[in-house]
Amino acid sequence: MNARTPAPSVATTCAYCGVGCGIVATPDGQGGAAIAGDRDHPANAGRLCVKGAALGETLGTEARLLHPTIHGVRTTWPRALDAVAAGFATARDAHGPQSIAMYLSGQLLTEDYYVANKLMKGFLGSANVDTNSRLCMASSVAGHRRAFGADVVPGCYDDFDEADVVVFVGSNAAWCHPVLFQRAEQAKARRGARIVVIDPRRTATAELSDLHLPIAPGADAILFSRLLVEIADSDAFDRSYAAAHTSGLEQALEQARAVAPNRAATAARCGLAERDLVAFLEMWIGAPRVVTAFSQGVNQSARGTDKVNAILNVHLATGRIGKPGCGPFSLTGQPNAMGGREVGGLANQVAAHMDFHPADVDRVRRFWNAPAMATAPGLKAVELFEAIERGAIKALWIMSTNPAVSLPRADAMRAALGKLDFLVVSEVSAHVDGLLDAATVVLPAAAWGEKDGTVTNSERVISRQRPFREPPGEAWPDWRQVCEVAGRLGHGSAFAYRGPAEIFREHAALSGLENGGARAFDIGALATLADAEYDALAPTQWPRPREGAGRKRFFADGAFFHSDGRARFVSVADPPPPPLTEAFSLVLNTGRVRDHWHTMTRTGLSPRLARHREAPFIEVHPDDAARVGLSDGGFARVATEHGAAELRVVTTANQRRGSLFAPIHWTDATAGRARVGALTHGLVDPVSGQPDSKATAASISPSPIAAEGFVVARGRVALPDWLAHARIAVAGGEAITFASAGSPAALQALLSNWLGRTASPSRRVDEGAQRFQSATFADGRLETLLHVAPKLDRAALDAAIALLARPVVGRQERRFALVGRTLEERASASPLVCACFAVRRDAIETAIAAGAESVDAVGQATRAGTNCGSCRAEIRQIVNSRDAVAAIVAAQGD
Numbered sequence: 001m002n003a004r005t006p007a008p009s010v011a012t013t014c015a016y017c018g019v020g021c022g023i024v025a026t027p028d029g030q031g032g033a034a035i036a037g038d039r040d041h042p043a044n045a046g047r048l049c050v051k052g053a054a055l056g057e058t059l060g061t062e063a064r065l066l067h068p069t070i071h072g073v074r075t076t077w078p079r080a081l082d083a084v085a086a087g088f089a090t091a092r093d094a095h096g097p098q099s100i101a102m103y104l105s106g107q108l109l110t111e112d113y114y115v116a117n118k119l120m121k122g123f124l125g126s127a128n129v130d131t132n133s134r135l136c137m138a139s140s141v142a143g144h145r146r147a148f149g150a151d152v153v154p155g156c157y158d159d160f161d162e163a164d165v166v167v168f169v170g171s172n173a174a175w176c177h178p179v180l181f182q183r184a185e186q187a188k189a190r191r192g193a194r195i196v197v198i199d200p201r202r203t204a205t206a207e208l209s210d211l212h213l214p215i216a217p218g219a220d221a222i223l224f225s226r227l228l229v230e231i232a233d234s235d236a237f238d239r240s241y242a243a244a245h246t247s248g249l250e251q252a253l254e255q256a257r258a259v260a261p262n263r264a265a266t267a268a269r270c271g272l273a274e275r276d277l278v279a280f281l282e283m284w285i286g287a288p289r290v291v292t293a294f295s296q297g298v299n300q301s302a303r304g305t306d307k308v309n310a311i312l313n314v315h316l317a318t319g320r321i322g323k324p325g326c327g328p329f330s331l332t333g334q335p336n337a338m339g340g341r342e343v344g345g346l347a348n349q350v351a352a353h354m355d356f357h358p359a360d361v362d363r364v365r366r367f368w369n370a371p372a373m374a375t376a377p378g379l380k381a382v383e384l385f386e387a388i389e390r391g392a393i394k395a396l397w398i399m400s401t402n403p404a405v406s407l408p409r410a411d412a413m414r415a416a417l418g419k420l421d422f423l424v425v426s427e428v429s430a431h432v433d434g435l436l437d438a439a440t441v442v443l444p445a446a447a448w449g450e451k452d453g454t455v456t457n458s459e460r461v462i463s464r465q466r467p468f469r470e471p472p473g474e475a476w477p478d479w480r481q482v483c484e485v486a487g488r489l490g491h492g493s494a495f496a497y498r499g500p501a502e503i504f505r506e507h508a509a510l511s512g513l514e515n516g517g518a519r520a521f522d523i524g525a526l527a528t529l530a531d532a533e534y535d536a537l538a539p540t541q542w543p544r545p546r547e548g549a550g551r552k553r554f555f556a557d558g559a560f561f562h563s564d565g566r567a568r569f570v571s572v573a574d575p576p577p578p579p580l581t582e583a584f585s586l587v588l589n590t591g592r593v594r595d596h597w598h599t600m601t602r603t604g605l606s607p608r609l610a611r612h613r614e615a616p617f618i619e620v621h622p623d624d625a626a627r628v629g630l631s632d633g634g635f636a637r638v639a640t641e642h643g644a645a646e647l648r649v650v651t652t653a654n655q656r657r658g659s660l661f662a663p664i665h666w667t668d669a670t671a672g673r674a675r676v677g678a679l680t681h682g683l684v685d686p687v688s689g690q691p692d693s694k695a696t697a698a699s700i701s702p703s704p705i706a707a708e709g710f711v712v713a714r715g716r717v718a719l720p721d722w723l724a725h726a727r728i729a730v731a732g733g734e735a736i737t738f739a740s741a742g743s744p745a746a747l748q749a750l751l752s753n754w755l756g757r758t759a760s761p762s763r764r765v766d767e768g769a770q771r772f773q774s775a776t777f778a779d780g781r782l783e784t785l786l787h788v789a790p791k792l793d794r795a796a797l798d799a800a801i802a803l804l805a806r807p808v809v810g811r812q813e814r815r816f817a818l819v820g821r822t823l824e825e826r827a828s829a830s831p832l833v834c835a836c837f838a839v840r841r842d843a844i845e846t847a848i849a850a851g852a853e854s855v856d857a858v859g860q861a862t863r864a865g866t867n868c869g870s871c872r873a874e875i876r877q878i879v880n881s882r883d884a885v886a887a888i889v890a891a892q893g894d
């Protein structure tokens with residue numbers, strides 16, 4: 001194809017969350033692509049949130065790994081693969097199969113996962129195959145297995161359209177699963193469905209709810225225990241369903257009564273007003289169709305599995321499961337967390353939803369013709385890295401994730417990597433913090449848009465991820481890397497796949513092997529797909545057995561997967577309070593922001609996504625802030641037993657007193673002194689092994705800051721490690737904001753020197769105000785602009801960013817560059833709200849003042865919120881805010 005001839009559009013799947021939206025990518029013939037929602041995909045029917053819509057801005061290859069390396073030196077693929085095979089063989093031969101491990105990722109495609117799992121568990125004799133999905137989903141998996149006998153999400157997305165009440169527990173779905181959340185919002189607008197949010201924080205999701213329960217951290221199981229007690233005493237109790245299809249109700253109920261004996265005690269333990277508790281109980285019990293959706297606030301807990309089972313118990317007690325508009329619903333975080341679970345990419349499963357029961361192990365051994373089948377579970381993620389710390393693991397292969405940032409006690413985990421004899425990293429990005437330097441071998445991997453395979457979303461729909469461009473440099477798909485290493489280890493015939501279609505067929509065949517309905521995960525009907533049929537595969541929901549029909553929902557018929565066919569009510573323990581101490585008396589909660597994903601290796605490349613939350617921050621209740629002397633917009637040192645970070649303070653009454661919230665996204669590659677993973681404790685749920693990322697004991701104190709500023713630069717600029725800073729992707733380069741305790745004059749001198757700009761024109765814009773700005777130009781364009789002042793001048797930052805985007809900067813504009821304003825002086829210091837149409841808060845407030853009193857009216861006036869809808873909750877917040885009301889009143893007064 002001619003480089004100028006655009007390739008045809010390709011239907012694929014979004015790279016981010018577990019909603020699994022379909023995307024149509026239209027390549028531009030230059031490596032980029034126009035991105036649109038796929039109207040034919042059942043998950044989104046054409047809608048995309050801002051992250052999905054901005055995928056086209058993340059396709060640049062400047063930050064990509066392009067060649068294999070050994071000890072940081074470029075090498076060839078054959079040499080790199082030889083080294084990987086030799087490293088693993090050496091460790092296994094010297095120390096046994098338990099000394100080797102793989103750490104995988106929910107970003108991998110099912111086919112990548114399948115071959116990695118097969119190699120380790122079937123051919124190298126180690127079940128030490130775990131995944132970063134352990135950090136987001138393991139408690140849901142364990143809860144499903146305890147209750148249902150299988151890891152099954154019983155419902156589907158249509159239930160969000162049909163429910164009378166949708167409860168979001170520990171889920172900021174308006175930001176983290178936006179397209180699915182919008183279905184609940186539409187049900188509310190269309191036919192009066194109600195939305196309840198149970199979350200310690202008043203999130204964007206809570207903002208759009210009918211009832212928000214700002215529950216005390218970790219108390220969800222108490223609340224749902226009370227709900228179970230009240231269900232048992234109400235007409236909602238489905239005695240016949242419970243009697244015919246479940247066991248364990250009496251014990252679970254007795255325990256629930258002990259945990260939540262009455263409403264007053266429950267409200268007190270949960271930190272709720274009793275009237276809110278009663279409103280929730282009555283709403284849940286009184287609505288025949290209820291979906292209880294849950295996510296990381298439930299899963300990432302020291303008692304996460306119990307929280308899940310407390311939710312499943314109330315649906316079992318009412319028979320509200322597997323029926324239209326009814327059911328518990330686990331929202332998966334990652335694009336293919338479900339696919340990883342399906343292939344067995346967790347250390348406590350073998351493959352295809354089979355366990356380490358002897359019959360399952362034997363079945364998989366026969367199917368794979370495996371010479372060295374693992375027969376016992378391996379180490380779960382945190383256990384695995386603790387074993388690395390002890391020196392018990394000698395060789396590790398990490399694919400598509402960065403445990404040096406995302407695991408709890410991340411500093412310790414980073415140090416532990418140094419204990420390995422041999423570390424392989426398969427990775428897309430060259431800007432991976434703390435991992436590449438530790439690796440013996442680095443393998444460049446194909447990325448979204450280049451990879452070919454399947455993913456499974458939260459409603460069990462398998463979708464194709466299709467390539468629409470060639471991988472840059474020498475990047476390879478992960479499955480091919482694994483198969484080549486398998487061949488070098490003497491297992492070539494078992495890994496001689498011609499492509500992902502062949503791997504998928506084998507995976508599908510294993511799922512159907514000797515199944516006969518005994519195992520929920522069965523896609524045996526897809527085992528005979530021809531290559532062309534696989535290529536054209538439409539989104540397909542499992543199960544799809546070879547014989548019999550698939551089904552949209554599970555369990556309305558009462559057929560469960562425990563050996564007696566019954567579901568289990570699980571007795572849920574009384575959860576302990578967060579482990580606070582005198583020195584660390586606050587609860588640190590961690591999570592996501594709207595426009596970033598994980599460690600920002602992809603979203604950090606998009607100028608559109610960069611501006612919503614530009615820098616790492618810590619949210620603090622105003623009373624806590626006042627108590628320790630913090631001011632809004634200032635900086636704070638947040639410390640735990642495990643580490644410290646320096647973060648900008650956001651005071652907000654949306655935060656509970658005694659609690660802090662910090663986003664997880666920033667790393668040393670995108671910020672300075674802001675890695676939140678380094679703060680979180682290593683406590684894990686005893687059943688699932690999932691870390692508790694929501695309740696680390698922490699302290700906070702003011703961080704004196706005397707100077708703030710920014711650098712805007714065409715190329716990547718390094719700043720001193722000790723300087724608190726954050727990188728922002730902008731058109732034409734990047735901006736870095738920073739803050740320091742030193743004076744503006746001292747910082748300006750230091751940074752000018754650091755940046756090598758001592759000879760550049762420098763101008764003290766306002767001596768009394770200690771404002772400094774200097775700039776360099778090359779080829780008629782802005783090259784670097786440094787600005788230092790006592791406070792961050794957002795208007796000057798916006799002006800500089802606008803200047804960087806200009807293809808030519810004239811003399812007059814250069815003059816304006818040095819006073820920190822664009823020629824047109826159009827820069828706004830107001831925060832960005834709508835990333836799709838670049839609408840800032842001040843424009844929205846102006847619209848409100850002019851009479852726009854609803855989110856839709858603001859949309860009509862400004863276009864904000866009318867595309868992906870991700871910002872609708874924030875618009876609602878502004879509409880509801882005192883400032884806006886005052887503005888409207890003032891306008892009316894006029």
Ligand code: SF4
Pocket residue numbers: 014015016017018019020021044047048049050051052053176177178179180
């Ligand atoms: Fe992607 Fe957004 Fe859809 Fe999630 S909701 S799959 S991030 S477009």
